[in-house]
Amino acid sequence: MKKILAVIVIITGLLPSLLMAEPVHIDIEARGFKRLKVAMPAFAGSRALADSIRSICAKDLEISGAFSLIDPKGYVNPGPMSFVDPSSLPGWNLIGADYVIAARVDVQDSLVNLVIQAVELSTSRVLINTVYTTKADTAYRAVHAFMDSFLNKTLGLDPLFSSKFVAVQKIGKKKQLYTVWCDGTGAAPIKGGGELVLDPAWSPDGKKIAFVSYWRNNPDLYVLDIASFKVDTISSYRGINTTPAFDTSGRKIACTLSKDGDPEIYMMDRDGKNPLRLTNSWAIDTSPSFSPDGKRLVFCSSRAGNPHIYLMDVFSRKADRITFQGTYNTEPVFSPKGDLVAFTYLSKPDGRYHIALIRPDGSGMRVLQGTGKGDESPTFSPDGRLVAFTSTDGNIYITDLIGSFTARVTAGGGFSQPSWSKALE
Amino acid sequence: MRNMSRGICLLALLSLVLFASGCSKKNVGQVDEEVTPPQQELGTRAPGGDMGMEMPGSDGGVQSTPQAGALAGAAAFEDRDIYFDYDKFSIRPEDRKILAEKAGYLNANPNAKARIEGHCDERGTSEYNLALGERRAKAALDYLVFLGISRDRLTTISYGEEKPVDVAQNEEAWAKNRRAHFDILGD
Numbered sequence: 001m002k003k004i005l006a007v008i009v010i011i012t013g014l015l016p017s018l019l020m021a022e023p024v025h026i027d028i029e030a031r032g033f034k035r036l037k038v039a040m041p042a043f044a045g046s047r048a049l050a051d052s053i054r055s056i057c058a059k060d061l062e063i064s065g066a067f068s069l070i071d072p073k074g075y076v077n078p079g080p081m082s083f084v085d086p087s088s089l090p091g092w093n094l095i096g097a098d099y100v101i102a103a104r105v106d107v108q109d110s111l112v113n114l115v116i117q118a119v120e121l122s123t124s125r126v127l128i129n130t131v132y133t134t135k136a137d138t139a140y141r142a143v144h145a146f147m148d149s150f151l152n153k154t155l156g157l158d159p160l161f162s163s164k165f166v167a168v169q170k171i172g173k174k175k176q177l178y179t180v181w182c183d184g185t186g187a188a189p190i191k192g193g194g195e196l197v198l199d200p201a202w203s204p205d206g207k208k209i210a211f212v213s214y215w216r217n218n219p220d221l222y223v224l225d226i227a228s229f230k231v232d233t234i235s236s237y238r239g240i241n242t243t244p245a246f247d248t249s250g251r252k253i254a255c256t257l258s259k260d261g262d263p264e265i266y267m268m269d270r271d272g273k274n275p276l277r278l279t280n281s282w283a284i285d286t287s288p289s290f291s292p293d294g295k296r297l298v299f300c301s302s303r304a305g306n307p308h309i310y311l312m313d314v315f316s317r318k319a320d321r322i323t324f325q326g327t328y329n330t331e332p333v334f335s336p337k338g339d340l341v342a343f344t345y346l347s348k349p350d351g352r353y354h355i356a357l358i359r360p361d362g363s364g365m366r367v368l369q370g371t372g373k374g375d376e377s378p379t380f381s382p383d384g385r386l387v388a389f390t391s392t393d394g395n396i397y398i399t400d401l402i403g404s405f406t407a408r409v410t411a412g413g414g415f416s417q418p419s420w421s422k423a424l425e
Numbered sequence: 426m427r428n429m430s431r432g433i434c435l436l437a438l439l440s441l442v443l444f445a446s447g448c449s450k451k452n453v454g455q456v457d458e459e460v461t462p463p464q465q466e467l468g469t470r471a472p473g474g475d476m477g478m479e480m481p482g483s484d485g486g487v488q489s490t491p492q493a494g495a496l497a498g499a500a501a502f503e504d505r506d507i508y509f510d511y512d513k514f515s516i517r518p519e520d521r522k523i524l525a526e527k528a529g530y531l532n533a534n535p536n537a538k539a540r541i542e543g544h545c546d547e548r549g550t551s552e553y554n555l556a557l558g559e560r561r562a563k564a565a566l567d568y569l570v571f572l573g574i575s576r577d578r579l580t581t582i583s584y585g586e587e588k589p590v591d592v593a594q595n596e597e598a599w600a601k602n603r604r605a606h607f608d609i610l611g612d
Contacts, residue, residue: 115456126457128457129456129457129458130456130457130458130459130460131456131458131459131460132459132460132461132462133459133460133461134461134462141462141463142460142462144462145460145462175587177478190477190478191477191478192477192478192479192480193477193478193480194480196584196587198551198555198587199552212555213480215480216482217582218582219555219582219583222480222481224478228479229477229478229479230478230479231478231479231480231481232481233481233482238580239559239563239581239583240555240556240559240583242552242555242556243552243555256552256555256556258556258559258563261563262559262560262563263556263559263560284553284556284557284560285556286552286553286555286556287552287553300552300553302512306512307512307553328512328549330549330550330552330553331550331552331553344550353550376550377550377551416551417551417552424463425463
């Protein structure tokens with residue numbers, strides 16, 4: 001009996017630390033996953049700023065793919081509320097909340113203080129209780145830091161909101177690069193690069209962007225260093241130099257060159273040296289994307305008469321066709337885990353483009369619902385749980401791997417070819 | 426005995442939960458940590474306050490920009506495009522005559538150089554269309570070489586779906602946009 005008691009004491013003694021260290025893992029990729037419900041009463045403090053910061057939090061919950069916000073109309077106390085009063089917990093439980101987020105926003109000179117708290121109702125624990133201090137014009141960075149912490153402490157997920165899109169933005173007849181945080185905050189056009197800039201792609205460390213520009217009256221490849229704004233020419237052969245894609249080490253770039261006559265896939269060092277031709281077909285070969293281990297590439301080829309997705313072993317250069325459904329499959333991208341390939345699929349029944357997913361072995365193809373109005377150019381979130389794309393209205397949208405939601409990121413349109421960065425520091 | 430130990434176990438767990446929640450409740454209203462998120466923002470650090478990229482060298486546009494009407498008869502050469510079927514880059518039989526006329530012009534003006542632009546309609550994805558436009562320009566180039574024009578007098582550029590002549594979204598407009606356009610570069 002004493003032995004048993006001692007064991008119980010030891011086990012229970014260990015439990016608190018286990019509870020703290022190991023967040024509950026829920027397979028949120030499983031079909032039928034129910035989103036966790038969050039109640040978020042109005043934030044206290046400086047009114048306009050408190051409301052705008054709360055609305056960014058709400059947006060982030062939406063695009064997280066894991067949470068849904070309970071309509072404030074049902075709250076016993078809709079706020080403003082600086083923190084969650086312990087005596088109010090039964091009231092939040094009553095409306096089915098899994099978590100409550102409360103905050104206070106204060107402005108001091110040009111600095112914003114966000115005091116924000118997240119409470120887990122199943123355990124009555126305060127998961128997060130933090131003051132974030134930021135410059136007023138980048139207060140959304142405090143939300144990103146909080147939301148990444150929230151994703152981690154609730155579901156053990158990797159950072160998401162500290163990642164950005166780079167996309168092509170059309171202004172009049174001109175196309176330029178544009179970056180924006182993945183929730184639509186902090187939009188920043190990158191000027192320069194001439195009249196026509198296309199095909200942006202992040203380096204894996206988020207410090208460089210490869211892109212195509214007609215700066216010298218030819219579609220050539222360049223790499224922008226974000227810290228210095230300096231641009232290096234990577235490839236400017238006769239013909240097209242397009243669709244750059246870094247491997248996960250950042251040391252190699254795959255791209256499309258037509259210097260030998262027709263568009264073929266090449267792999268080169270990140271400075272453009274040692275170009276190595278990987279394909280050899282009479283047809284169009286374009287849009288390469290590396291597997292996470294760098295040993296395989298998916299690309300688009302019209303060698304079967306129509307554009308389809310192919311998987312190549314980089315070492316042997318043997319390529320196998322993996323899509324057999326549809327007659328126009330383009331723009332493949334490997335998922336960060338290497339278990340899926342997303343691509344743009346033309347659906348015969350409705351004559352529209354959709355984002356589709358397929359396993360690299362060609363099995364399990366599924367079409368995501370998306371906007372249903374014509375979706376193109378998929379790109380995976382850094383953790384591989386989400387896919388972003390652009391629709392015919394020219395905006396960037398985010399969906400999950402089962403298409404259970406579609407959230408708009410940008411407004412105003414004019415965007416194409418998004419590329420999703422890794423989590424940035 | 427078994428029931429008893431299970432009871433103790435439950436009790437212990439219960440007290441643990443109460444203990445944990447009791448602990449956290451003390452924190453309500455206080456702050457666990459203070460964080461200053463990174464402020465790094467693209468576009469705010471550009472040299473000289475200019476948010477533009479520093480592109481390498483000059484844009485070299487002077488040498489290769491088409492010079493419309495630089496040579497006699499060039500306008501006629503530049504006015505006639507050839508067209509392609511959807512997602513195809515083969516020369517249509519009816520366009521062979523147009524290409525023969527262009528070859529005739531280039532033979533009559535041995536110093537003239539020509540640039541062939543390949544274009545696509547907006548259907549399809551832009552990455553693939555850039556490659557398709559390149560194939561269309563190359564198909565026209567190959568045909569002119571077949572007709573005896575020297576390869577080094579001809580250059581190609583693909584604009585994919587980026588420069589439509591008609592922005593309407595119907596078959597008539599798309600047919601106009603699936604084209605190869607010819608410019609005289611002068612010498």
